Amino acid sequence: MDAPQKEDPRKDSLIEYPSQFPIKVMGLKADGFVHAVTHIAHQFDPAFDATTVELRESKGGNYLGVTVTVTATSREQLDELYRTLSSHPMVKVVL
Template identity: 50%
Template structure:
């Protein structure tokens, strides 16, 4: 296999996904539930929450144990499609 053909990630791997949106009481739980559909092994400790200095926005870093690129793609599609979400990195 050439360097070009090598996958960017080797699975399984711990992979952080940063999700940002307006501050809302249900934001963390909603994102947790969206991700859990595709990564059922996540627990609350896999989520790190930060609130913006102005208090208007929240940033979550959700770290999943990814088993495939397809799984990561599904998580990204689920999260980016939610109306509470502004950005996903």
């Protein structure tokens, strides 16, 4: 009789870990916004490279989209990163 197989939580995800994972963060175009987003990204991915950040201004110039690409290592890491970004006062939307 075989021992019961332990469930692999990675099989519940469509993402293969580790992988490069882009996250788009939108907020008001304000001093410190990009720094706040990159600081949080670096907390969750110590190898995060800020030179890969992509910025896109809204048509009216009031909002800024910041795309950060992190090395995703687990579903838990991504969930906590999304929660942390979403709870930041400068952030309006995280995709």
